[in-house]
Amino acid sequence: MTIPVCLGMVLLMSFNLVDTFFISMLGTEPLAAVGFTFPVTFSIISMVIGISIGTSAVLARFIGQGDKEASRHHGTAALYLTVLLVAALSLVTYLVAEPLFALLGAKDIHMPLIMAYMEVWLLGSVFLALPMVGNAVFRANGETKLPSIFMGIGGAINAVLDPLLIFGLGPFPELGIRGAAVASVVSFFIGSLVIIAMLANKYRLIHWFPGSNLPKAFKRILTIAMPAAGANMLTPLAMAVMTAMVAPYGSAAVAAFGVMTRIESIACLVVLSLSMSLPPLISQNHGAGNWHRVREAYMVAVKFVMIWQAAIYLVLLVSAPFIAAAFSQEQEVKETIVLLLFILPLGYGLQGITILSNSSFNAVHQPHSALILSIARFFVFYIPFAYLGSVWFGFEGLFYGGLLGVIITGSVAFVWFRKHLGYHLRVAYE
Incomplete structure (x- = not known):
């Protein structure tokens, strides 16, 4: 289930990097x-x-039942x-956009550029969202190939339009x-139309119009x-x-x-793919009461992520100067990118365990445990430790x-979810 998702994510995230590349050419x-x-x-x-x-x-739980x-x-x-x-x-x-970005540390020189981007992005945000939820419906039914194709096509359209609309090539305006x-x-407007039509007409996984008890369905979701x-x-x-903590160090x-x-979105795309394909498998087996299979799926994913992300780190370490040169011509920016490529990817493996544990808690209908884990991740460990490091x-x-x-x-997340699995396995034996 993960491989098709991963291929689609490769295409989509690659085109997002293309997005950043073309913008970097503006300065x-x-x-x-x-x-x-x-x-x-x-x-x-x-x-x-x-x-x-x-x-x-x-x-997925309904399907399991x-x-x-x-x-x-x-x-x-x-x-x-x-x-x-x-x-x-x-x-x-x-x-609240302008005061919000000012709070983030944006300067006056940045604000017109930020608003030029955000006004359009916010206007079309619904079309960015619908394909994501439509793909979740496919994945819940065990279908991961079609969402991957849709992600790839959407990313391709975006990549083609980027240089045309950014630089005004041919008959297109320079925006x-x-x-x-x-x-x-x-690109996502086109994706929305295609995905909803496929879900409703060809595969009949949704209805065009909601039936009765819509509020009850909203509440359950x-x-x-x-x-x-x-x-x-x-x-x-x-x-x-x-x-905001980086901003005082300058635009570079x-x-x-x-x-x-x-870059992180590309380097961690296998983890992101697993976090999309693992939950339906866990939820269906949760619905069927098969906790041994839940444990097996989780442990296989964890072991694989640690090995894979270690290999990714080595690749990024070797290619860091080339990556930096691709995204900026300014020496200070390039040196900073190389420095961050040396530090940040060291944690991608354990970061992956946290993401998988989080999605697994949601899959077994324990969303509050996932929320507590996320709060601890950022505001007990990540941000405080980063702040102290900067001081x-x-x-x-x-x-x-x-x-x-x-x-x-990552260490806390692994121990916590294993403990949760152990409880359900003991109950199953009894």
Whole structure:
């Protein structure tokens, strides 16, 4: 199940890097401006990920129990819920955008660039969200190939439109940084139409219109989705705090950190893929009461992630100068990217264990445990350790402190979920 998701993620994340590459050609200030937008845009995406997690967990459990009609009804409800929540959050974000970015440390020179990007992105945010939840419906039913194809096609459209709209090639207008947002919205609008049509017409995994008891379906999904969304929204909140701590070190530091967030999305794409394919398998076996298979799936994923991320670190270490040169021509930015590539990927393996443990808690309908783990991850370990590192050792200490927080969190997450599995296995034996 993971391999097709991984292939789709490779394409999608690669095209996101292409996005960053073309923006970097506009200069350091536009690149820094996009770095400031990431915590805010990812907040909305994190809420959508939470809805996707709730959708997948609820649908997969119904499927494990053999109730496919209930699965279809809740899949439909999830799409309507996505439109309502994303539209509301995007409107609020637009109304407070300028003070929010000023709080993150954006300077006057960055603000027009940030707003040029965000106005378009927020306007089309619903179309960015619908494919994510639609893909969750597919995955809950054990279908991972089609979501991967959709992700790849969406990413390809975005990558093609990027240079055309950013630089105004041929008959296209030169929109600069705004063009990157337009390219994203257009690609996901097309994806929304295709995915919903496939779900409703060809595979009949949803209905075009919701049936009765829609509020009850909303409540069931939100019971898992809201804690999961809260946990996921802590990621951009932590990124916002980190961005604010990086900002005093200058635009080059912010630009390099923004590049690293996109490199991390590629370096951890196998973990992200596993976090999408593992929960439906766990939820279906949870519904069927097969806890031995839940344990086996979790342990295989954990062992693989540790080995895989160690290999990824070695690759990044060797290729760091080439990666830095691809994203900036300024020496200070390049040197900072190389430094961050040496430090941050050291924790990707244990970070992966935290992500898998978090998604596994949601899959067994323990969203509050996942939320507590996420709170501890960022605000007990990661941010405090990063802050202390910066106070004692400056810019490098900021990231070494964060690395230590990641290592501790991963260890706690592994022990905690293993303990939860042990309890259910003892109950099963009794």
